[in-house]
Amino acid sequence: MRGILFVLLPFSLLAKSSFITPMEYATSLYKNPRGIGCHKCHGESGxxxxxxxxxxxxxxxxxxxxxxxxxxxxxxxxxxxxRKNGMPRYFLTQKEIKALYFYLQEKKREDGADVK
Incomplete structure (x- = not known):
């Protein structure tokens, strides 16, 4: 058993820290941050x-x-x-807010819009 641990340990250290890409994470967050997805009110690309x-x-x-x-x-x-009229309060972390902003910027690129 200990031998297997020593064999697998280097692979686990070299593996990526996440199973999903930043865009996959951002997309899942945009579609369902805390129950109601951003896309329901702001559209698929914001x-x-x-x-x-x-x-x-x-x-x-x-x-x-x-x-x-x-x-x-x-x-x-x-x-x-x-707090704004109609806008739910999600209590997002800074990492989540950055991911949502990343999603919107990537969608602009995909849609061919100029990104500032």
């Missing part, structure tokens, strides 16, 4: 989308998630940590 249309006091209105794929990291970070 482009924003209308979530619901309704009428209030005979006036047609809509509830929409704004575009988030062109904001600076600082504004993105602040938006995730400030």
């Amino acid at each position: 482009e924003g989308r209308v979530v619901a249309k309704y009428e209030h006091k005979n006036e047609k209105k809509s509830f929409a998630g704004p575009p988030i794929n062109s904001v600076s990291f600082n504004d993105f970070f602040i938006s995730l940590n400030v």
Whole structure:
């Protein structure tokens, strides 16, 4: 048994620290950070989308998630940590916020948009 441990130990030290890529992690976080995925309100690539249309006091209105794929990291970070109407509070770690921002930037690249 001890011999097997010594044989496998070097391989475990050389193995990557994660079984998923940074993009896979970011995608899973964007799709389901804490129950309600960002894509439900902000679209697959953060482009924003209308979530619901309704009428209030005979006036047609809509509830929409704004575009988030062109904001600076600082504004993105602040938006995730400030309570806003309709935006759930996720209590994300800095690592998770960076991963979400990474996801949005990668999606912009995939979509062919200019990344600042």
